[in-house]
Amino acid sequence: MAVNPELQGRVFPPTAPYLVGREKIREFSRAVLSTNPINLDVDAARAAGHADLVAPPTFPVVVQEATLAQLLAEPDAGIDFSRVVHGEQRFTYTRAIVAGDELTATLTVSSVKSLGGHNMVTADSDIVDANGKHVVTAISTLVVRGDED
């Protein structure tokens, strides 16, 4: 089954707000082997001018997850999850995520391409705070392998 080319340009409804917890940041920081005190120690984060613990650079993936679930659940998408390989990932930050942020993500499928029997789907998740201000955009390129391999 091929990925539906009409997905390109589709915008999904915003996800439910995600409240970033201090202990979640610590848990994620330990999981990515961070030793940076600004990820782990509130006093160190405040001394550096932040309101609370700062999340590690790849933390937005936790918020982005809900948007990728929307994409895979889209009835006409034609994306077989068992054939999906993560090809590329990018984060473009306006500011770092801090404990206490309430974040909402909106997914746009920016591109659907065919390449050598595979499909490449690029999904942009724009993540904003409770004031609607941009925090980070998480961009995933998923490779959906064709049937022949």
Add this chain to the structure above:
Amino acid sequence: MVDYSSLTKGDVVAEENFHLTRDNLVRYAGASGDFNPIHYRDDVAVSVGLPGVLAHGMLTMGFAVQPVSNWVGDPARIVDYQVRFTRPVLVDGATGADVTVTATVGALEDETKIARIDLTAKFNDETVLGKAQVRVNLA
């Protein structure tokens, strides 16, 4: 605080070895919410044509940037981070896996004082990330 004017293209700013075990994969699965069983079950990994359990690409992306985070001091100075996942990191149940990360100054943007730091991540002497670039604001 890193002094922008002290940097030269090609400088190695950080290098670190990360030893991964299956415990790390379970911990990352829980923290990230990615419970794909190819990251903790050999039988499932083999059934989809893999040699064995492999690390989440996002785990590798996650720790590969930590040497840069420590070098710059404040992770909030990172304004952009991208990677391509080019090879899997197989994590042996008994012996784990070692990934060595080298961070090098790739480009300097004088007007904005943004340094592009390029990452090389090697497992078994082969790179596992492509175009791994971290842009750091040093203004």
